[in-house]
Amino acid sequence: MKEFVVYTLARVGLFVASYAVIAGVYMLVRGTDHVPILWPFLAAAVISAVASYYLLQGPRERFAARVDARARAATARFEEARSREDQD
Numbered sequence: 001m002k003e004f005v006v007y008t009l010a011r012v013g014l015f016v017a018s019y020a021v022i023a024g025v026y027m028l029v030r031g032t033d034h035v036p037i038l039w040p041f042l043a044a045a046v047i048s049a050v051a052s053y054y055l056l057q058g059p060r061e062r063f064a065a066r067v068d069a070r071a072r073a074a075t076a077r078f079e080e081a082r083s084r085e086d087q088d
Contacts (some may be wrong), residue, residue: 010056013046018051019044022075 022040027033051062 003066007056007063010059011052014052014055015044015048016031018048022047037038 019040021075022043023035027037
């Protein structure tokens with residue numbers, strides 16, 4: 001569960017930081033306080049997705065390893081229960 005929280009918070013943080021930078025640059029270039037929501041949102045989504053692929057590789061691998069370990073344990077429990085059922 002910890003790996004999920006760390007990875008998710010890192011992704012959200014990366015998105016928020018990307019959006020803040022894009023909105024800040026937009027405000028500096030346009031010289032206005034009004035920032036449209038859609039275009040900076042889409043640009044931040046793309047930038048944070050690409051950046052997270054490279055920057056969050058470690059947390060993503062730890063999360064994937066945790067999910068894989070839990071899946072293997074569940075499969076082992078299922079197979080054990082099935083073999084006991086077959087013996088009865």
